[in-house]
Amino acid sequence: MKDECCLCGRVLPYGYLRRCQRCGRLYCIDCMIADVSTNDFTRMFCLNCARRSVSPKSGSKYDALSRHLKFRSAFTDTVRLSFSQIDGIISDNLPMSAYRTESWWNNTPTNVHAKGWLDAGWTVQEANLKDGYIIFKKSKVVKAKSFRKRTSHNEIKPFTPVRVRMPKSNRPSKTKVSKLFARLKNLERQRASTPVYPGSFKPKPKHERRLFKSEKKPQ
Known part of the structure; x- marks a missing residue:
């Protein structure tokens, strides 16, 4: 068997x-x-x-069939699907009444399963229960929903000026200017505190002063 x-x-x-x-x-x-x-x-x-x-999944399981038929509507006007193909599309098994009675495939908008193909713009043309396939026929073109707000032609929109970005100035900030002035003042004070000697005389550095004391002279 x-x-x-x-x-x-x-x-x-x-x-x-x-x-x-x-x-x-x-x-x-x-x-x-x-x-x-x-x-x-x-x-x-x-x-x-x-x-x-x-x-x-939440919602009706026949929503997947509706999406499949919407996709096929761009290529053909008739679609033939077997029962096993429909089971794979909806990721579930059809009820037993779908295999036994042809009235289950009627185009009744009140039925949940019929809304799956009616909302997509398709109708059942033939239901062959003996061979196990269904033929869908496209009845109307369903456009994708647009979420753009519709405006009437008589409605006048207020004028909104375009925002212009002002170029950034290359001037330094006040903090940088104050730090620069403070550094210049410190340099001026340092120069004023150092003694000025005439001629080319230069004071000895500290490490040379430590070698000899002032009262002793080198021999």
Whole structure:
């Protein structure tokens, strides 16, 4: 006996398939992982259920389908998606009623799942439950929301002059000027305190004065 993996779509013998402990559907070994919270290898989850348990998302899970259809609207007018592809887009499994009844795929704006493709500007053209695929058709062009504030043509905006930056002056600050004047005053006082000798006579430095005393003369 053979069966199909609900995630990758491969047809394998029944012995190579395992049943997810959360959603109860059959998956191949490559599309399953042990329980990430307890690392219990006896409890196997599919990748969609494991992803949802690790990083739960707020809001509707069909928002990802809406974003996917908005992206495809720039290239084509019709999109064919299988059930396994839709499961991968929404990172979750579709309910069992989506596989059994065609009324689940009706374009009813009150349904949460139908708003996923209606808000993106798409409608369901064909729902083939036997072969397991859905054909979406673009009904209108949805523009991206702009957050710019709209202004009417009659509204007159007040004149706002452009701010002009004044160039910085190269004049020194008052602190630098005061320090310079203080240094000049100190130099003048130092020059006034030193005695001035006539001619080319220069006083002896201090280390020469210590060699000989004033009352003794060298022999």
